Amino acid sequence: MSTLGQVRLVAGREISTRARDKGFILSSLVIVLLVVGVMIFQLVSGGTTSSTTIGVVGGNPSVTTALQQSGEAAGTEVTVTDLDDEAAARQAVEDGDVDAAVLDPTGDSPTLVVEASSDDDGIVRSAVSALSVAAQLAEQGVELQPAPQLTTTELDPADDDRGPAVVVALLGVVVLYGLLILFGQFVAQGVVEEKSSRVVELLLSTMKPWQLLAGKILGLGVLGLVQLVLIAVVGVTGALALDVVSVPGQLIGTVLTVIAWFLVGYAFYASVFAAAASLVSRQEDLGSVLTPTTLLLVVGFIVSLQAAQDPGSTLATVTSFVPGLSPLVMPVRMAAGEAAWWEVAVSVAIMLAAIALVVRIGGRVYAGALLRTGGRTKLREALKAERA
Amino acid sequence: MLEFDGLVKSYGDNQVLQGVSFSVAPGQMFGFCGSNGAGKTTTMRIAMGLARADAGQVRWQGRPLDDASRRLIGYMPEERGLYPKMKVAEQLTYFARLHGASSAEATRAVDEWTERLGLSAKRGERVEKLSLGNQQRVQLAAALVSGPEVLILDEPFSGLDPVGVDSLADALLERCRAGVPVVFSSHQLDLVERLCDAVGILARGRIVASGTVAELRAREGGRQLRVVVPAAPAGWAGGVPGVRVVSEQRGDTVLDLAPDADDQVVLAAALRTGPVTHFARREPSLVELFREAVSAA
Known part of the structure; x- marks a missing residue:
C-alpha cells in the first residue's frame, strides 16, 4: 500500500464516520434552513417596493x-x-x-x-x-406635452449595484465562519479522541504522523466543502427562483469567491486546531488550547461585519491581508468592489505562505505530542520531541 | 528471521535498553519476560517505529524494518486502544486495510476472526458498549485480522479470563504453526513456559538469559534434588559435601548440587535419618529461573 493509500484510508474513515454523525447531519440541516429562511425573509420584507x-x-x-x-x-x-x-x-x-x-x-x-x-x-x-x-x-387652454425622459450620465459608474453582492458575501462569510469553527472542532475532537483512546499507537504502527494528520484534515475538508457547496447550491437556486437577486452573475461570482476562501481558511485553521489539540489528552482540556485560535476567528468575523458596513475602511483594508483574518474579510471587500485584483493576489499569497508555515510547525507539534499521553504537553516539549 | 540487534535507548539519564539482542525464527513462539520497567514495552515500540532507538536495529528477513514492512506485523500495544464509537466489524476492517488488505480480503478476515474469537454476535456493536474482556478480544482481532507475517504482542493475555486465554493461545499456536514468528511479553510465566519454544529474560536493559526453557535449565548448571524424609531433623543435609540447601520444610527439602557432587551420597545421608518417601531430580520452573536470572544480573 502506497503512502497516499494510508492518507486515503484515513480520509475515508473520517468522511464515513462523520457523515453518519447525528450532530453533523443536524448542523447541516440547520445551516441550510437558515439560508432558506434568510431568503424567505428577504422576499417577505419585500425588498425596496x-x-x-x-x-x-x-x-x-x-x-x-x-x-x-x-x-x-x-x-x-x-x-x-x-x-x-x-x-x-x-x-x-x-x-x-x-x-x-x-x-x-x-x-x-x-x-x-x-x-x-x-x-x-x-x-x-x-x-x-x-x-x-x-x-x-x-x-388656460394649455395643452400638456409629455415631459422629456431624463438621461443619466455616470462619470464614475459602479459596474453594478454592489449592495446585493455585499449581502451575499456577508451571508457567505457567516456560513464560512460557522463551518470553519465546526470543522476545526471536528478536527480537534478527532485528534483528541485518537489520543485519549490510545488508538493512535496502533495507527502510528502502520503510518507516519503526517499521513494521519493529512488524511484527517483532507477527509473532513472534503466533507466541509461538500456541505458548503450544498448550501451554496440551495442558496443560489433559491435566490434565483425567488427572484431575490437581480444580477445572477454577481451572485455566483461572490459565492465562488467564498468557497475559494473557505478552502484557504480551512487549511489554515484545521492545521492550527490539529496541532493545538494534539497537546492535550482529554476532551475537557480541549477548550483551553483552542481558545486563542477560536478568538482569531471571532475577531475576523466581527471585522468582516464591520467591513460590510464600510468596505473601504482602513481596518477592513489592513485585516484583509492578515493571515487568518483575510478569509473572512477579503470576500466582503471583493464583493463590495473595493479590492483590486493585485490586493487579492497578495492576500492569497500571504495566506498560502502562512499555511505552509502552519502545516510545517503544526505537523512537528502534532508528531511530537501525539504519543505523549496524560496531562498537557508543552508546546516547546512537543517541538523538541523525537519523531520516530 | 526477526532479529533485534543491539538496541540501545535512553530517556534522559535513564538508560532503559543497553544493547538488547535476540532473534525469533519463523514458526517460533518467543516469550519475552522481565520485571516491570525492564524495557519490554520500549523494545517492542522500537520495533513498531513508535520510539526511535539510539543505536541498534530490528530486522525482518535481513532488512531493517521500515514503514512498508511494519504493515506486515500484527501489533498489540500495551496501552490498549480502539475507536470507542466505531462498530467492531467496521473498526477491524479499517485496521486490516491499514495493513494493506484489500476491501474484500478485509471483510473475509473480519468475519473469520470475529467468529474464532467469539465476537460474531458483537460485529455491529460499538466498542465502548462491550465488556472489557470483549474489548480485549477485539484488540487481539485487530492484530490478527490483517493476516500478519509477524506478531508482536505486548501483554496479550493480561485481562483475559481462562476461556479467553485458551482461545488466544490456540490462535497464536495456529499462527505459529503456519510459520509466523510470534513475540509476546507476559508476566504469566506459567503460560510462557507452556506456550513458548523460546524465552528471553530482560533485566536492567539487557537480555540476561535466552533460549528454550530446557536450555535455560541446562545453563543454570547446577542440578536440583527434592528429597522428602518425613522423620529427618532440620538441617540434616547441611553437612553433605557439594550440597546447598535451597529450601527445607518439615522434611521436604530442595537441594542444589555442585557439578561434582554425588547424588548417591545425598541419598545415603538421607536414609541415615529415616525412611525416604521421595527422591528425584527437580526441574526448576521458569519462575525460579527468572528469579535466578534477574537477581544475578
Missing part, C-alpha cells in the same frame, strides 16, 4: 391616475378605493381597510384622513397639487 391603499371620496379616474403616478415616484404601489362619504372614510381608516383617505381631492379644501402621520401624506399632497396645476393649465 412598498404598497399602500388610499381611499378616495369624490374621486374620478384622473384622481386615481394622479395618486398612482405620485406613488410610483415615491416607490410605493398605490391601490385606490372609492368611498361614499367622510363617515365611511373615517371608518375605513379606523378599521385599517385603507391606509389613508382623501376627501374632496379636486375641491378647494382637500382633506387627508390618516390614523397618524404617514408617508401617504406626501404622495397625496403631490397628487393633489399635480391635479390642481393640471386643472388650472387646462382652464
Whole structure:
C-alpha cells in the first residue's frame, strides 16, 4: 500500500464516520434552513417596493391616475378605493381597510384622513397639487406635452449595484465562519479522541504522523466543502427562483469567491486546531488550547461585519491581508468592489505562505505530542520531541 | 528471521535498553519476560517505529524494518486502544486495510476472526458498549485480522479470563504453526513456559538469559534434588559435601548440587535419618529461573 493509500484510508474513515454523525447531519440541516429562511425573509420584507391603499371620496379616474403616478415616484404601489362619504372614510381608516383617505381631492379644501402621520401624506399632497396645476393649465387652454425622459450620465459608474453582492458575501462569510469553527472542532475532537483512546499507537504502527494528520484534515475538508457547496447550491437556486437577486452573475461570482476562501481558511485553521489539540489528552482540556485560535476567528468575523458596513475602511483594508483574518474579510471587500485584483493576489499569497508555515510547525507539534499521553504537553516539549 | 540487534535507548539519564539482542525464527513462539520497567514495552515500540532507538536495529528477513514492512506485523500495544464509537466489524476492517488488505480480503478476515474469537454476535456493536474482556478480544482481532507475517504482542493475555486465554493461545499456536514468528511479553510465566519454544529474560536493559526453557535449565548448571524424609531433623543435609540447601520444610527439602557432587551420597545421608518417601531430580520452573536470572544480573 502506497503512502497516499494510508492518507486515503484515513480520509475515508473520517468522511464515513462523520457523515453518519447525528450532530453533523443536524448542523447541516440547520445551516441550510437558515439560508432558506434568510431568503424567505428577504422576499417577505419585500425588498425596496412598498404598497399602500388610499381611499378616495369624490374621486374620478384622473384622481386615481394622479395618486398612482405620485406613488410610483415615491416607490410605493398605490391601490385606490372609492368611498361614499367622510363617515365611511373615517371608518375605513379606523378599521385599517385603507391606509389613508382623501376627501374632496379636486375641491378647494382637500382633506387627508390618516390614523397618524404617514408617508401617504406626501404622495397625496403631490397628487393633489399635480391635479390642481393640471386643472388650472387646462382652464388656460394649455395643452400638456409629455415631459422629456431624463438621461443619466455616470462619470464614475459602479459596474453594478454592489449592495446585493455585499449581502451575499456577508451571508457567505457567516456560513464560512460557522463551518470553519465546526470543522476545526471536528478536527480537534478527532485528534483528541485518537489520543485519549490510545488508538493512535496502533495507527502510528502502520503510518507516519503526517499521513494521519493529512488524511484527517483532507477527509473532513472534503466533507466541509461538500456541505458548503450544498448550501451554496440551495442558496443560489433559491435566490434565483425567488427572484431575490437581480444580477445572477454577481451572485455566483461572490459565492465562488467564498468557497475559494473557505478552502484557504480551512487549511489554515484545521492545521492550527490539529496541532493545538494534539497537546492535550482529554476532551475537557480541549477548550483551553483552542481558545486563542477560536478568538482569531471571532475577531475576523466581527471585522468582516464591520467591513460590510464600510468596505473601504482602513481596518477592513489592513485585516484583509492578515493571515487568518483575510478569509473572512477579503470576500466582503471583493464583493463590495473595493479590492483590486493585485490586493487579492497578495492576500492569497500571504495566506498560502502562512499555511505552509502552519502545516510545517503544526505537523512537528502534532508528531511530537501525539504519543505523549496524560496531562498537557508543552508546546516547546512537543517541538523538541523525537519523531520516530 | 526477526532479529533485534543491539538496541540501545535512553530517556534522559535513564538508560532503559543497553544493547538488547535476540532473534525469533519463523514458526517460533518467543516469550519475552522481565520485571516491570525492564524495557519490554520500549523494545517492542522500537520495533513498531513508535520510539526511535539510539543505536541498534530490528530486522525482518535481513532488512531493517521500515514503514512498508511494519504493515506486515500484527501489533498489540500495551496501552490498549480502539475507536470507542466505531462498530467492531467496521473498526477491524479499517485496521486490516491499514495493513494493506484489500476491501474484500478485509471483510473475509473480519468475519473469520470475529467468529474464532467469539465476537460474531458483537460485529455491529460499538466498542465502548462491550465488556472489557470483549474489548480485549477485539484488540487481539485487530492484530490478527490483517493476516500478519509477524506478531508482536505486548501483554496479550493480561485481562483475559481462562476461556479467553485458551482461545488466544490456540490462535497464536495456529499462527505459529503456519510459520509466523510470534513475540509476546507476559508476566504469566506459567503460560510462557507452556506456550513458548523460546524465552528471553530482560533485566536492567539487557537480555540476561535466552533460549528454550530446557536450555535455560541446562545453563543454570547446577542440578536440583527434592528429597522428602518425613522423620529427618532440620538441617540434616547441611553437612553433605557439594550440597546447598535451597529450601527445607518439615522434611521436604530442595537441594542444589555442585557439578561434582554425588547424588548417591545425598541419598545415603538421607536414609541415615529415616525412611525416604521421595527422591528425584527437580526441574526448576521458569519462575525460579527468572528469579535466578534477574537477581544475578
